[in-house]
Amino acid sequence: MLDAFSRAVVSADASTKCVTDLGALKEFVAQGNRRLDAVNAIASNASCMVSDAIAGMICENQGLIQAGGNCYPNRRMAACLRDGEIVLRYVSYALLAGDASVLDDRCLNGLKETYAALGVPATSTARAVQIMKAQAAAHIKDQPSEALAGARLRKMGSPETADRCASIVAEASSYFDRVISALS
Amino acid sequence: MKSVVTTVVTAADAAGRFPSSSDLQSVQGSIQRAAARMEAAEKLAGNIDAVAKEAYDACIAANPYLNDAGQANSTDTFKAKCHRDIKHYMRLIQYCLVVGGTGPLDEWGIAGSREVYRALNLPTPPYVAALSFARNRGCTPRDLSPQALTEYNSLLDYAINSLS
Numbered sequence: 020m021l022d023a024f025s026r027a028v029v030s031a032d033a034s035t036k037c038v039t040d041l042g043a044l045k046e047f048v049a050q051g052n053r054r055l056d057a058v059n060a061i062a063s064n065a066s067c068m069v070s071d072a073i074a075g076m077i078c079e080n081q082g083l084i085q086a087g088g089n090c091y092p093n094r095r096m097a098a099c100l101r102d103g104e105i106v107l108r109y110v111s112y113a114l115l116a117g118d119a120s121v122l123d124d125r126c127l128n129g130l131k132e133t134y135a136a137l138g139v140p141a142t143s144t145a146r147a148v149q150i151m152k153a154q155a156a157a158h159i160k161d162q163p164s165e166a167l168a169g170a171r172l173r174k175m176g177s178p179e180t181a182d183r184c185a186s187i188v189a190e191a192s193s194y195f196d197r198v199i200s201a202l203s
Numbered sequence: 204m205k206s207v208v209t210t211v212v213t214a215a216d217a218a219g220r221f222p223s224s225s226d227l228q229s230v231q232g233s234i235q236r237a238a239a240r241m242e243a244a245e246k247l248a249g250n251i252d253a254v255a256k257e258a259y260d261a262c263i264a265a266n267p268y269l270n271d272a273g274q275a276n277s278t279d280t281f282k283a284k285c286h287r288d289i290k291h292y293m294r295l296i297q298y299c300l301v302v303g304g305t306g307p308l309d310e311w312g313i314a315g316s317r318e319v320y321r322a323l324n325l326p327t328p329p330y331v332a333a334l335s336f337a338r339n340r341g342c343t344p345r346d347l348s349p350q351a352l353t354e355y356n357s358l359l360d361y362a363i364n365s366l367s
Binding site (some may be wrong): 029045 | 302
């Protein structure tokens with residue numbers, strides 16, 4: 020497993036050179052608190068994010084909870100929720116480390132084949148991950164949709180930045196995209 | 204590669220939980236010290252040739268027997284290799300400064316070094332002499348800020364301890 024710093028070291032070692040390009044790492048350090056707030060935003064809202072993503076996926080495709088569907092009966096629905104949480108957990112690790120290696124090695128490696136063998140539909144899985152991606156962006160920006168959240172609206176209240184942590188949002192989105200492309 | 208972040212993530216993953224606030228605290232502790240480490244890494248990267256050359260010269264001066272026929276520093280090829288080895292240690296120390304842990308030194312420098320040096324019949328005290336010279340050469344604020352120098356010296360100490 021690598022983080023942003025050890026990734027730089029491993030690539031420098033391939034050519035037995037010192038790590039000379041420290042600009043990106045200094046930026047990582049300077050934005051460290053934003054990153055930690057973003058990870059905290061995901062971790063603190065994880066259970067809500069997962070249940071909403073799975074519920075959203077099912078709302079759009081009711082066949083999943085009818086007899087023969089992949090979220091029927093409760094036992095399979097529970098497995099679905101569990102997997103949603105696992106994916107989100109590894110994305111939060113990758114975001115904390117600033118590198119996708121933990122997500123690749125420990126979550127995505129072989130996931131597509133496993134799901135194919137178990138008959139889990141890839142399009143539904145990708146849709147749930149897409150919803151989590153949108154939720155993660157909303158929570159990192161601390162701008163959850165008031166129209167959609169209703170009474171369950173919950174804000175982190177961490178210090179606001181002018182660009183609403185655009186770079187961290189983009190990075191988190193890239194990890195979700197990585198999950199989607201690994202599954203399809 | 205062992206660093207604060209990978210240690211935290213490994214522990215969280217083993218327990219199957221999201222990063223907790225204490226996990227985030229430990230990462231923040233590492234990030235707070237990172238500015239000093241980056242400063243030391245940048246300076247060391249820029250001057251690694253001079254630093255390694257000085258340390259190499261000092262260790263040969265302290266161990267002149269190495270120049271005798273049949274010894275480890277006797278021929279031009281051997282001299283180049285000795286110098287390269289010292290530079291290798293300095294580069295690994297630069298990596299450790301970047302990573303914020305001793306992972307690179309452990310994995311690429313220390314693991315197996317005892318066996319290699321024994322097989323090649325190389326003495327370790329000259330390495331210690333070279334690294335000790337580098338350890339005492341740094342001066343604040345001429346070379347580095349106090350915190351950066353502390354980080355740099357503690358990694359040199361770590362390498363010295365592994366060899367002695």
